[in-house]
Amino acid sequence: MAVSLQLSKIAKTFVKDNVPFHAVKELDLDVKGGELVTFLGPSGCGKTTTLRMVAGFETPTSGRILIDGHDVTDVMVNKRHIGFVFQNYALFPHMTVGDNVAYGLRMRNESAKDIKTKVAQGLEMVGLSQVEKRYPNQLSGGEQQRVALARVLVMRPKVLLMDEPLSNLDAKLRIHMRTEIRRIQKQLDITCLYVTHDQKEALTMADRIMVMNKGQVEQIGTPFQIYTAPESTFVADFIGQANILEGTLDDLDGLTSRISTGGSNLSARLLEGKSYRKGEKVSLVLRPETLSLSQGGGLLGGTVIQVVFSGDRMEYTLRLGDGQSLLAMENFYPGIKVWQEGDSVDLSFDPSLVVALP
């Protein structure tokens, strides 16, 4: 049965040359058993530090860490039953693949027979049964990654921690490994924290995403929530592509609104729990792929100032009536209307997909 994980107000402050650096500021997180949560954010946002605190490589300056309800904050790393997959794999270069995978089991003094079976199972799970006798430097990057995964999985860890495990792989392999890791994690029903700075990786793999910035949580939610209802312009900008337009909140009623922007008036979704005031400035988040171009009709009007063809779609940069610019994308297929620079166009979109942030 997969175990739960709680981080309660954990914080980490590093002091260098007498200058404190607050890497993580009082962070709370509840992870349910079997859930995969990705930590997403730019480099230096504290995501890896948080992960290393859960592993026990770093001691929190304050706060508690609970695994399965037990406080493990002061438990040594080698007693926490956590599996950690490193960005650079950290395979032992002087041991064969088999010995690498067997290492933890040997530390646990398991019988040679058990070790043999478990190593074989572990390697089979990641599809590498044939390389047991080889050394890490004789494997490709993707294979090394899978050995690192097998090495911690044979330990049946309570929690699996992964620190940007795919960032050293090429793009194609990365996509393949995403589904592979997700499949194994679900199959073994392991609670998992997964650090990445790749938003595609976070969106495709996670049950929930925790977006971090400057040591703090920006938003926690399902990929769908994070994408469609970003709670800050930082999240909107970091996940996917977003147009962020300035506007003025002319009127509001509950969660519906009337906003003037780009020389037009339109309505947009307001988020629960945020405070809006009539007459104040708001930021509107419009995803480029939700916009479609036409002549006549539409909610916003503008002029095409740049056209880029990127194979599967057309990307148009528009200048709106009030001078703000905006990116729109349309799927490309032969026969579709292609706009030219200088064309006057109207933009139509579903207002419920537009979020206004105070």
Next chain:
Amino acid sequence: MGGRGSSVKIAIWAALGIFVVYPLGRLLSSVIIGDSGPSLEPFVSALSQGGTWEALFNSMTLATAVATSGTALGFLFAFGSSRMALPGAVKKSMTAITVLPLVSPPFTTAIALTLTLGPGGTVLKLLSLPDIDIYGFTGTLLAELLTYFPLAYLTLRGVMEGSSNDLEEGAMDLGATRWQAFKTVTLPLSIPGLANSFLVLFGLSLADFASPMVMGGHRFPVLTTEAYLRITGMYDLEGGAALALILVAPALAVYFLQKHWTKRSFVTVTGRNRGPAAFIMGPVGRWSVLLPIGIVSAFILYLYGIIFAGSFVEAWGLDHSLTLENYRYAFTSGMRSIIDTLLLASVSTVIGTLAALAVAFSVVDGRSPWTEFTSLLNSVLPGTVVGIAYVSAFNSGPLVLTGTMTVMVALCVFRYGAPAVRLMMASMAQIDRSIEEAAMDLGASRARAFRDVVIPLIMPSILGGARAIFAVSMTAVSALIFLVSVRWNLLTVRILECITELMFSQAAALSVVLIVLVFAFSALLDRLARRLSH
């Protein structure tokens, strides 16, 4: 770590206190404390003795000449290997040939020079030249040049390979001629390396004892030989100590200047050399580099051949009939010294390697500059200084160790352990912390992770350190010569005795035995290291 780490630190400090600080303190006090309290009288009187100023002048002249010519020759070799399109085999043999003098006993070159250019020498006979006077400044310079220029080569090669050929190509692309590119790019970028190599060679020449002992003799006294002769010939310990102290200042100056220079090096910021050189040279430039390299390489090989050949003849230059008599001599009369030397080197290697590992482990994080400086002090100072300091310290007083194996081992460990420490620390720094963390994540304790992961990964550098300690302990002479006694005899000292008694063929045989032993052990450790490296 906590308690264990600090007890290791205390042990290290105690050992450094006894075998580094204390001897140097005794050396200093023997010179500045007279019969009636502190005075500079013994120091001044030693300086005013006849030979002192001549020895100082000779030492400085020789060091300047060796540093200049050695750096120039080293630069030529480095330029050839890093900037010219030479076949790989040529480069490999260049490296192999230049390594020979580095790993040989210190007076190998001197003996070989005597056999080739000395009275009745082979080169003279070959070219039917009259006997020339090789002994004195010329001979000492030649011997030191051939012994030490390889270090200049290795230093400069590292620097020059660190900067990319792109820079010279860029200069030529911008309109520079080959010569201009060399003058405006190659040379300025090499200046830190050149300065560094000059300093290293200057320091080595100043500290050298073996070459001036064999080639200089009474005609060309330098500080080290003069100090030795005063102590062993005239039983004037204070006088010898005073001369040794004169050597301390330049040695420390070289050490600090070198530290300063290497810190300022700006060469490594550019990309790596792409390998086979792209620096296009005209035929004149090519041959003006390759010809000297070829001649010097051939001469070095010839010298080593002569040592080998000389060990199989009755009497070099007089009677060239083949004989095994010299080896019979080596393994009968010289057997004691062979066994003693092997014993000393083996014990020093084991203790030195373990000590170096402890030091490397305990200082790798949070090192103190004072510990580092003190631990390096014995290796920075000339062997003559350290040898005399040990004699001053352990001949009398609370710790009498003269003539024991203990004091000889201590000298080897504290004088030759430093490079091993540096080697191990460098390779520890290269291990990604995550590998150790991975072991701990899988349930290993810190000690277990160190044993399972760190030790195997730094094993090549542990073996490399052991090899270095063994090689120098086998071949060192300048400091150990003061500590040999009736009880313990050393090969190097034995060889020196043979030379002074003009038994060159026997000296050659003993040298061959020594070289073979050092090479065999090095090769053994090398093979082990290669099998263990990943």
